[in-house]
Amino acid sequence: MNKLTQTIAINSESKHHACSGCNDEIELDFDFEYAFQPIVNINAKTIFAHEALVRGPNGEGAQTILSQVNNQNTYKFDQACRVKAVKTASEINLEGMLSINFMPNAVYRPELCIRTTLEAAKKYNFPTKNIIFEFTEQEFIEDSSHILGIVTEYKKLGFMTALDDFGAGYAGLNFIADFQPDLIKIDMGLIRNIDKSKSRQSIVKATCRMCEELNIKIIAEGVETKEERDMLASYGIYLFQGYLFCKPSFKANGHVNEDAWI
Structure with a gap:
């Protein structure tokens, strides 16, 4: 799936707006809901997290909603x-x-634009320490110091940060050198058929060594086969996301396929 079509963002036209607090009465001309896809810990056989994915009010695909978003x-x-x-x-x-x-390019002042999340977490009694913010590597990073400010502010407030689609976008290793997120999600393009690809195996093994030294946890996303799972697990990866384990569940917790565990 294309994460850029599922990303929730404020575009450059919105930078002139003042960030506001939690408001259940925000007026839009359309409604939307969420599906949740598990990220699993195969060692503990537990769900580590769920990724929130935009859906239509009756479970329609993300694009049916995002096509209605404009400046x-x-x-x-x-x-x-x-x-x-x-x-x-x-x-x-x-x-x-x-x-x-x-x-990241959409957040112009992280200490202000995060208020909505903080107030929602307080109102609905959801611990901020249980929130991860994923930023995608597929977005061109205009100002690296700005990204550092976002990561620093979010970590200061108790949020975890994750770099999505690692290996598929603009930032590459320079991004990891400057900013150490808590997690990186290896792009499914490197995951697909890794059990049959020596080049993918070499790249992912090198990434694992790098992340171990930097104390960054790895999530393998888009895992669809047991062969992919087993190859990745042999490198020490234990956090997985993909159809092998569970498809996104509409307005519900995911239920992991029992035969997907090792």
């Missing part, structure tokens, strides 16, 4: 998304942590 409503959509992700996670007693996508 006039993007800021409101972003605020509504942050609130709804936390609210829904609280309502369904989400198992594990909650992972929310965002685009």
Whole structure:
């Protein structure tokens, strides 16, 4: 799946808006909901987190909602998304942590734009320590110092950070050198058929060694076969996401396929 079509963001046109607090009455011309896909710990056989993925009110695909977002409503959509992700996670007693996508270039002042999330977490009694913010490597990073400010502010407030789609975008190893997120998600392009690809095996093994030295946890995303799972597990990776384990569950916790565990 294309994470860019599922990312919740404030675009450059929204930088002139003042960030506001939690508001269940944010007015939009359309409704939306969330599906949640588990990220599992295969060693403990538990759910580590769920990633929140935008869906239509009846479970329609993300694009049916994102096609209605424009320069006039993007800021409101972003605020509504942050609130709804936390609210829904609280309502369904989400198992594990909650992972929310965002685009770094859209956050112009992290200490202000995070208020919506903080107030929603307080209102719905959802611990901030259970929230992960994923930022995608597929977005061009205009100002590296700005990203450092976001990561620093989010960590200071108790949020975990994750770099999504590692190996597929602009930032590459320079990004890891400058910013050490808590987690990186290896792009599914490197995961697919890794059991049959020597080049993918070499790249992922090198990434594992690097992350071990930097104390960064790895999530293998888009895992679809047991052969992929076994190869990745042999490198010491134990956090997995993908259809092998569970597809996204609409407004509900995911239930991991029992035969997906090692």
